[in-house]
Amino acid sequence: MTTLKLDQVSKLYPSTTRGGGLTPALRKVSFELKPGEVISMIGESGSGKTTIGRILLRLTKPTSGTVTFDGRDIASYSGRGLKDYYQQVQGVFPDPFSSYNPVYRADRVFDLVRSSYFPQVSDKEWSAKIEAALDAVALNPGDVLGKYPHQLSGGQQQRLLIARALLLDVKVLIADEVISMLDASTRVDVLNLLVKLKRQGLAILFITHDLSLGNYVSDRTIILRHGAIVEMGATGKIFGNPQHDYTKMLLTAVPELHKKWQHAPFDPDLVSANGATAAMGSPNGKAATALAHASMLDEITHGEQVVKRDLRAVFGGGRAVASGKSQVAVALEPPALHEFEPDHLVAEPE
């Protein structure tokens, strides 16, 4: 079984804002991606969802923890082995427009796959393969082959990239915000395509910030916040009966067509970063306005600062490098997960 497994994966980035320090992008994240399964990885910006995708594709090295594919640590791959890995695990990224070199025709992405993976394949066989891949993503070869990127719509470009991944007979697809750049009408086609591929046995990590889209395609859902898993389990259970306050807050903020945003449950206290104290509160009676909700944003930023400060305390100032592994471990400790019901894990409030 080609299972991709993350075990206690953490990642620290040097902070880019003034003051320096290290920002934890991932805090001991563990989960498994099995064949024929779609996992939605849902989180807001800065939650570490893209970092997970990058680590799985070996574009970023985890600070600690391991990723195994078929039981083998992916960090151990090199040369031939790495090439084989990429034949089975591929990614598609959020912005199709910048994934192509505008100087070349768009189907050059196919040629590059051929020259590095299938040099022996005959022209005839290769074009049959391309046609099959294009067919799988519901593109008409005549419409897209030989065209330059600017002659293709965003939806076509994105589907072309998925077709490229399919050429390699991938087992795992890391789909990072693949539809956020697309129009509503073409978005659904890409989603339905992912569902179709999953039925053929492909494992898909669907990284998104859009809860309704994540819910639509996935079997299991992981909610990330500040680099840690806050809720994980069967999609129906998480959306049907969310347990963590953060998940609940996210769900109330989702704009729905036939339901107006409710004001009552949107309490900044719910999402206060350190749980016990609602630091922002409602001074000066400003909370009477709808905009008091906006203060929630600062609350989240504040939370990040707390984490950063803790780290600085551990490392002594902003310039220290992660040296003592045990100290990193303390600062990185994510909230503990407990089982709420079978296949539904919920984190303690942080």
Next chain:
Amino acid sequence: MSVSVEKLSVAYRSRRGDVTAVDNVSFSLADGEIMGLAGESGSGKSTLGNALVYLDARMKTTGGKVAVDGRELPISDNNAMRHRRMTEVSLVPQYAMSALTPTRKIGKLISDLLKSHHVKDKDAVYTELSRRLALIGLKEDVLGKYSFELSGGMRQRVTIIMSTLLNPSLLVADEVTSALDVSTQRAVGEMLVEFRDRGYIKSAITITHDLSILAQIADSIAIMYAGRLAERAPTSVLVDSPLHPYTQALLASLPAVGVRHDQVTLTGIPGRPPSLANPPSGCRFRERCPFAFAKCTETPPFEEIKPGHLVACWKVSQEQAETAATAPGLPLKEQV
């Protein structure tokens, strides 16, 4: 009526002739109205919004009139427009998150803005500024920060504060919520409504491809397709009983929260919008429309089917005529 747009056409100059991105569009906004403008990419929604505030070198108007608060807006005269921007019409540009220069502090950007608009009573504006910052939950120290020190949502809110600082009658907000997380999206959307409620802006046009956001904040929604308006109605009417086949298809392609692929298979709209360089005659949605019939080769009028509900579709006009004949006064409702 704070804004009226009459038969406005805007074209892009190109080597192969003009491309009419906005074709004969008319609508009006009441005082205090937030209108949502939605459509696929390339439908001309951003062009329409931008044209009301700033025509760049590639664009030109090929007809039509715009008036704000009863005064005509000289949209094709860049110099005359300079005095009307920020005070009468204002724009929150697309990608507003990256609209702020990283080399100046926010406070400096604001003082530049006041200087270039010859604001006399600066103190009054600064008092107002601190009130508004407090209102949306930003601390005043953002003025001493560079844009890259702020989070995306904070940057978006700073941009809106700057665009609305001189209380424009019309604010055009282009994709202000698109690049944001759901919770930030909500805060920014509610901020627009609050600014309207407090009279900082008289009316607004919110441009987005996300209908569900519009359902939350807009009073009315206009749907644009291939450079023309397809449907315009009060928000609840448009969301609950859309009449134009395009609007219906667009709404059907949105997954609701809680809908899963094994329960409901959503469908996209087959085909692509026509090229605006050489648009087909008649109804432009004809090619993709499941209900197209002979009459659709003629351009349908954008006509009022019910008070406040305008649709450009022959099928709807026809049915409306029939319903009116058989059962007068009965509301017209249909589902796909």
